Amino acid sequence: MKILVASGNAKKLRELETVLAEFSIAGVELVSLKDVEPYPEPPETGLTFEENALIKARAGAAATGLACVADDSGIAVEALNGMPGVLSARWSGDHGDDQANNDLLLAQMSDIDHRAAAFVSCCALDVPAELSPDGQPREITAEGRWEGALLREPRGENGFGYDPLFEPADCPGRSSAELSPDEKNERxxxxxxxxxLAPEIAKLVGA
Structure with missing residues (x-):
């Protein structure tokens, strides 16, 4: 069964592939936005990670007829009342400019000692009725959090986004960008x- 991952980021496909392998789920072929006919990607107008993930999953499923997994994620800084949050990718004004986003966040937090932060992700699975075991369309969402702290300067070359600024609570002394892909996937x-979401995907393929 083909499942669309509504992203062109190969790292996100590998992350889901790793999770499916952990659950011994076979019979799934993951495809990215690069593997399907282009379709208009909807604006992310949601006020929460869940709303934006659902917007992307619904659009992917409607455009391709495939079950679709999409995520929306970002960093939530306690001292900024949970911001950048859903605005993480465009915090500096230009969508996806990691350097500018990181620089702005560091400047905003330069005089603040309370550095608690968390990476937050909501993943959504949209299943068209014709692919659902009971013949009914399905939407499932799940949220994950990775607690930690915001560093005062970037460290590490791995990852993307705010990884160089985030020190996970379960990996003290290292930034997320200093972890190996396997270490990061585990946490x-x-x-x-x-x-x-993995058990829900298993139901689709009868695993």
Whole structure:
């Protein structure tokens, strides 16, 4: 069964592949946005990670007829009342400019000692009725959190986004960008959410 991962980021496909392998789920072929006919990607107008994940999953399923997994994620900083939150990817104004986003967040937090933060991810699975075991369309969402703290300067070359600024509570002394892919997959917010969705994916393939 093909399942669309509504992203062009190969790392997100590998993360879901790893989770499916953990659950011994076979019979699933993951495809990315690069593997399907282009379709208009909807604006992420939701006020929560869950709303945005559902927007993307619904659009992918409607456009391709495939079951679709999508996620929305970001960093939530306690001292900023949970921001950047859903605005993480465009915190500096330009969507996806990691350097500018990181620089702005560091500047905003430069005089603040309370550095508690968390990576948050919501993953959504949209299943068209014709692919659902009971013939009914299904939507499932799951949230994962990775608690930690915001560093005062970037460290590490792995990962993307805010990884160089985030020190996980379960890996003190290292940034998320200093972890290996395997270490990150074991702990990450997205991995936690995907592990909740995995049993639902298993039902689709009769695993």
């Amino acid at each position: 990450s917010h997205r991995g936690a959410a995907l592990r909740v």
